[in-house]
Amino acid sequence: MNEVSLSDVENRVRESFARQGFMRLLGAELSLIERGRTEIKFPFSATLTQQHGFVHAAAITAVLDSACGYAALSVAPEGVDVLSTEFKVNLMSPAAGEKFIARAHVKRAGRTLSVCSADAFAVSGGVEKLIATMLATIIRLPIVEGGDNGRATEN
Amino acid sequence: MNEVSLSDVENRVRESFARQGFMRLLGAELSLIERGRTEIKFPFSATLTQQHGFVHAAAITAVLDSACGYAALSVAPEGVDVLSTEFKVNLMSPAAGEKFIARAHVKRAGRTLSVCSADAFAVSGGVEKLIATMLATIIRLPIVEGGDNGRATEN
Amino acid sequence: MNEVSLSDVENRVRESFARQGFMRLLGAELSLIERGRTEIKFPFSATLTQQHGFVHAAAITAVLDSACGYAALSVAPEGVDVLSTEFKVNLMSPAAGEKFIARAHVKRAGRTLSVCSADAFAVSGGVEKLIATMLATIIRLPIVEGGDNGRATEN
């Protein structure tokens, strides 16, 4: 499997991100891609709140998960896709702010499994506050032409 | 703190569930409440899918989290609310099916922390398949009149 | 890969268990092996305690981890070994008792990854009390003749 150039990494991650309906629903933007490092931002929206008016933990979790997955994808060789197999989230403070940022990095990229860590921040008046953190395990799967890399059949 | 009657448990959990905008967005229904045990169902919807056409892991995670939280609330004394502090999810199979069920139970209800476990199933043609599982830690917080039990200030 | 007979399952798990020096250190005994289900017991020992006189969480974690790994091994095909890639433990009550039991079962056995759940109980005067629970992800690795299935090189 060949090394992937930096611009191909970016293209690959951006294409996959664009297909994520849930990221679109959140108004999320992939604000940084480097090899092994990603950042996703999304604005506050009243439609995403839970009963106390904060953004729902599910939205924060989804963005942390995506940031981890794309960080893992950014260091994967050609011809493979990635899938989260498990993650742990610590919810530390309410998601109160004007916008939210998830920053992920790869802690280890193995032949089969990658381990990624991500922090989520709420931004208010330009000040960032750590609100959640994720530790995730991501599996590499061969891309099957015309196929579908579902969890059921592949790992 | 007084013991809560079984019908009060149900009322309390149903009221809180009704305030969850995200559960409404999913079309989720609280199909069972017992002391220490809950079940939440929601139908497949194309608006919830990820890039492969399966229901997004964020939706499954949200329902598992809610099921755990309400299981913990169902055994909490009067005057307290609950909040997830952390959870781990294993995503085992793609969320492919006509509807989805999360079943949670309390493994331990402590004075401050409760531990809950939940499984998520996809239902196709009446057959249930295990697709994900969660292990969560939930904290009890005193309900503040006119206040807001946000994570930032309370734990 | 061939199906493994029930007695071969038991032999395989017992052989691997016997090589675990740490299990010997704990005086641990593999008290049950079925397909997808294991039980490990060990007695209280003053040498295993932490600062409050309870058995150290590391001992409980080690036994939960072994029980999960052997449950995964018991459903694996011939020619593969297993390795824990990650686990989460909730420590619910102090490990106070005459003996301790870990019971694990396989929640899902995939081609590459298995998910196992295990509970640990303290036994005092014949009464079991739940003290900890684990949710673990285990990877299957091909057995390499004369080789060593280390994590660094294999996943």
Added chain:
Amino acid sequence: MNEVSLSDVENRVRESFARQGFMRLLGAELSLIERGRTEIKFPFSATLTQQHGFVHAAAITAVLDSACGYAALSVAPEGVDVLSTEFKVNLMSPAAGEKFIARAHVKRAGRTLSVCSADAFAVSGGVEKLIATMLATIIRLPIVEGGDNGRATEN
């Protein structure tokens, strides 16, 4: 509750560490204490190995857990003790090396719960290699004179 001076932090953590029989068993040394940051080292020992000759994951987990707990203790007010309520570990590479280092830091110190992250490294010929990582939740408990801050009764 009063602010604790830096030298009191160090005394408090060193005293607690000295009472940990399991740390002594490992030959572990508390090589760094700062406010919110700790480092624990221990040498390779054949008595700590698992079946492949690497140091057992239980030893690595125990040291990561202690490093997290002492990091949380280092930022706690006077009159409180700390206890791990749960942790997740990713085992990334075999624990092969001359010595091992766990480095922990506090990600959030809340009134009741703290979240800590720790990495474990194997050192061979002066080169460090990341082998495991932990994300842990630690609870603060009031110190009871003549009492015992067991998990069963306190959280």
